Amino acid sequence: MVRFAQFNASLNRNTAGQMQADMATRSHAQIAAVAEVIQRLDPDVLLINEFDFEAAELDAAFLPTNVPSLNFRRNYLNVSQNGAGTVDYPFVYAAPSNTGIASGFDLNNNGQTVVIPGTPGYGDDALGFGNFPGHFGMLLLSKFPIDTVNVRTFQTFLWKDMPGNLLTNDPTAGANNLRNFYTPAEQNILRLSSKSHWDVPLITPDGVVHVLVSHPTPPVFDGPEDRNGKRNHDEIRFWADYVSGRGDYIYDDRGRRGGLPTNARFVIMGDQNADPFDGNSFDNAIQQLLDNPRVNNTIAPSSPGGVQQVDDGGINPNHRGNPAFDTADFGDTAPGNLRADYVLPSRDIAIRNAGVFWPLRTDPLFRLVGERGSATVPQNPPGGANNPTSDHSAVFVDVDLAVRNPDIGVRRLTFLGQNTFPPGINIFESRLGGLSGLAYDAPRNRFYALSDDRSQFAPARFYTTVANLGSATTFGPGSIGFTGVTTLRDGQGATYPLNSIDFEGIAMATANTVWVSSEGEVFLSSNPEVPSRVTPPFIAEYNLETGREIRRLPVPRKFTPVVEDTNNSGRLDAGDTLRSGVRNNLAFESLTLTPDRRFLLTATENALAQDGPAATVGNGSSSRILKYDVVTGQPIAEFLYEVEPVAQAPVPPTAFNTSGLVELLALDNGGSLLLALERSFSAGVPGTGNSIKLYEVRLDGATDIAGIDSLLTADRTRIQPAQKRLLLDFDTLRLPTGLDNVEAMAIGPVLPDGRLSLIFASDDNFSATQFTQFLTFAVELGGLATNFRFNGGFGSLGI
Missing domain, CATH: 3.60.10.10 (Endonuclease/exonuclease/phosphatase)
Known part of the structure; x- marks a missing residue:
């Protein structure tokens, strides 16, 4: 070392x-x-x-x-x-x-050129600030x-010899442009x-x-x-x-x-x-x-x-x-x-x-x-x-230095156990279910489990959850508990009306706020008595205590659903066509913040309408990972992520089936190393119909496709997608309960043996035939562990 x-x-x-x-x-x-x-x-x-x-x-x-x-x-x-x-x-x-080297020029533009070391103003006129060489x-x-x-x-x-430098290429307008501040002679000598x-x-x-x-x-x-x-x-x-x-x-x-x-x-x-x-x-x-x-x-x-x-x-x-x-x-x-x-x-x-x-x-x-x-x-x-x-x-x-290629990433996953909750139970007078996002609040040692309830069973909300991880080897009944529920509200403090939101992802933002993503909706009604609903996806910051919306991040226009009235009915209905933007229930399912809280990432569950088809039994789908700079609040990059095909053919073949990218988890500060959770479901097959797979994903070398509005018309040979490596096929766990619709994951507290906990949660869709499931693993991260061990901050991964 x-x-x-x-x-x-x-x-x-x-x-x-x-x-x-x-x-x-x-x-x-x-x-x-x-x-x-x-x-x-x-x-x-x-x-x-x-x-x-x-x-x-x-x-x-x-x-x-x-x-x-x-x-x-x-x-x-x-x-x-x-x-x-x-x-x-x-x-x-x-x-x-x-x-402290005299420049011979009035570099601070105060009307005096100071060339004698130690004289007031000498440092400001030197080639670099200093009272003496x-x-x-x-x-x-x-x-x-x-x-x-x-x-x-x-x-x-010389500063001027750097192409695109800020001395002679300053984008600032007016007198504060450095080309105006420094004379040509000064520009020629400035180092x-x-x-x-x-x-x-x-x-x-x-x-x-x-x-x-x-x-x-x-x-x-x-x-x-x-x-x-x-x-x-x-x-x-x-x-x-x-x-x-x-x-x-x-x-x-x-x-x-x-x-x-x-x-x-x-x-x-x-x-x-x-x-x-x-x-x-x-x-x-x-x-x-x-x-x-x-x-x-x-x-x-x-x-x-x-x-x-x-x-x-x-x-x-x-x-x-x-x-x-x-x-x-x-x-x-x-x-x-x-x-x-x-x-x-x-x-x-x-x-x-x-x-x-x-x-x-x-x-x-x-x-x-x-x-x-x-x-x-x-x-x-x-x-x-x-x-x-x-x-x-x-x-x-x-x-x-003896390791030429750094051992960065997931070394080992060890399953510790599960907790399940039956359908239909209430938590603090709110129906438990729809757990689609999970975030860990390290200073308070608790999780926030986001429900995707569209204000149908209760107002949109997240649950405060605690996990008893006193053992490094077992995790079973009684290890998960719920201690509270927070209602999410709009900027005016009102609860969200029925079907106006579809919250799916959650991540810690600051000590007192969380980021939450909503999928939006593209519901094209076949019933003239039931209006269609077309709303864009969004990402917003919420106050932890009040649940009130604070601000929203801008979402690039290409993600906004655009529906064409192709049947010329004069209204939106099932006979119309989605031309671009997110598909219904296949949008911002995921949300994660880098450990240093610099970058926020989300992804579409499947391809945008203009990027290609949704996943089928025979074909995958081209999702987009969207990356934000939290400081500026602006989207800065997009990457192609190839979703796997539907794992099993439904029974009958026309029955419902889907496969999608349902969660992301950033492991490094640059947002280039991620965990990705894919969920496939097929109706009518033996068991629960769910197939869950966890991948390690690298964005290093992936092409930024933010400038490409449609992947269908792009030269795909010039686009490098995200690279992914299968870490775990959850079917190998052979759980007696089977797998529910696992959609959420978060790094949790450090286990007694020094390993990190990784917890998954399922969305039971508020169905009487499903259940809420928590799965806990010990994870060993090569070259990354200290990103998550320090519990003094507020990141989504325990920083």
């Missing part, structure tokens, strides 16, 4: 030479506290951001000489701090930084040899990196790993032109292009061109100054890395302390991001606690563990972090009373 760590340690000072003086002692409290954090984590590879250098301290090969890096190692890391084990790094790398530099420490001959640095790469970008190859026993380090400028400390936000965006984009085969335009400081070979392994490290949900980033800058198919983002480093520090108050309780993933405690009135620091391995490196050094207040090591201020108590500078080290916490990721 190899530990990579990133720490913005605030080892910077306002004047040149001061860090030298502080490092020369062994008694500086802040430096000692930083060293203790490092000793406690003992990383094999460590990037320190904000480590001051002076130009004279770098030799011709850009290797640091004796001060201050040597003194930091000799006087602090090699000396036990409060009993922590010492740590040694025989291999060190540093290089010049753009911070080397201010806020970087230091890389390694236990593995550095391939110094093949190190690449990109300090002098992309506020510090630098380094590609440092490390020689490990398992091959070369490229450590890609940087420290983009904060997207603040500017004006309405947002020059720092746009620079931050493109600094992050640099690595996204470099690792993805889009780096032909890149040149390094020695003139070598191109990006990283596509088969090279890498770890991107640095304080990126960009949160995926909150803060001031331009155009969701960090998603350029988190969504990059070359990046392994399956596990987000987390901490219990980040969750606890929400009580700093200010803006923190209103943040959209999961506080478990926060890495920095900034001003709590704005921008608050954020995820700013990242360690991101390449997709072909297996992650085994990850974390943020942010202990709880009750932890003895909390003294190394401190309160770092609150909305009412200002934060002290690093080394101050409430800020012993830095406003950032160290972030680490443990990887197995």
Whole structure:
């Protein structure tokens, strides 16, 4: 196991030479506290951001000489701090930084060009903000040899030379466009990196790993032109292009061109100054890395302390991001606690563990972090009373370099047992049944089981459900209980009228809200006395306590059912034709949120009318998976999912039969690894007629078909569908009760033996011949488990 760590340690000072003086002692409290954090984590590879250098301290090969890096190692890391084990790094790398280098231009447009270090305003006019050359530099420490001959640095790469850059291609209108803010002469000298970008190859026993380090400028400390936000965006984009085969335009400081070979392994490290949900980033800058198919983002480093520090108050309780993933405690009135620091391995490196050094207040090591201020108590500078080290916490990721292809996905499923409930029973005066969606609320340790009752037997609702999983080996009668029922209401607080909704999927949204999907309806009546009903599907957010609708997400027009009056009756009836959109009862049956709450996914149960036929005994159906960015609330992608044919021929052959995608469950933060539940039913066959199968689904490499309105007219040879692998055919369980209409699933609490629980529930269709069924499994997830083990947040999978 190899530990990579990133720490913005605030080892910077306002004047040149001061860090030298502080490092020369062994008694500086802040430096000692930083060293203790490092000793406690003992990383094999460590990037320190904000480590001051002076130009004279770098030799011709850009290797640091004796001060201050040597003194930091000799006087602090090699000396036990409060009993922590010492740590040694025989291999060190540093290089010049753009911070504090005079530009000779008035880069902040205040009417003054400042060129003397230390003079007020000098930092703003420098090529990168800094009071002197080397201010806020970087230091890389390694236990593995550095391939110094093949190190690449990109300090002098010009911003304007990035195709589509935000300097000369800024989409902002008016005076705040950077082409208007910076003069042509300034545009010609502006460097992309506020510090630098380094590609440092490390020689490990398992091959070369490229450590890609940087420290983009904060997207603040500017004006309405947002020059720092746009620079931050493109600094992050640099690595996204470099690792993805889009780096032909890149040149390094020695003139070598191109990006990283596509088969090279890498770890991107640095304080990126960009949160995926909150803060001031331009155009969701960090998603350029988190969504990059070359990046392994399956596990987000987390901490219990980040969750606890929400009580700093200010803006923190209103943040959209999961506080478990926060890495920095900034001003709590704005921008608050954020995820700013990242360690991101390449997709072909297996992650085994990850974390943020942010202990709880009750932890003895909390003294190394401190309160770092609150909305009412200002934060002290690093080394101050409430800020012993830095406003950032160290972030680490443990990887197995010996495994070339990461073991990401489902390793094993073990059936634990079932609970069944007979038809026709009441729960809190509401008819139990129609359980079509299931979501786990980890902080409250309970589930929400959504009924698909169209307000026929009782108003539309979900049940609060508890599961007794005290044993890791058995799950039987009495393990499931119901503790409440919540009525779902529209935006005005009224219950939904009969047949106006068809709720099918549910997922946790925040601590106090849930997402719910409705299939809509395409009911074309054959009875003139009964009106037809055609309504579009929708996804809405609801308050957990009141059940009231808060907002709806936009659904692309292609999903809206369009019926043509083909019999010219002047009204919609059974003689008319569905031309496009969702089919009746074959729409948004599924709903899932990624563990970090960034992406929401749903899918049609079968093909849209314009995409192909519904599933039959001989043929499958082309469903669409629809992916949303929760931050923007907008749909961002669609993928083709091929549903299996109906499993058995009905008896007689004209009897009802169906097969469809009924549930999804996101396993990774990118929303590219899913569980998919398919249910087939055939009337008249022996047993219950249900056939249930669970698949592992990968969207990596799948074609985004959002721009294709009709798959029937598309070139299918150019469309790569989602890849799926059968995990379980439920028929192999050979349950004495048989299988009911299983439609819901959710990851539940951690079992006593450390495995995760996976629970399924059935929709009995409120039929006297069916039953409500809960099936519980233990699931082992390779490379993913820590996504679901941390119970301090609010994700649909227990984060």
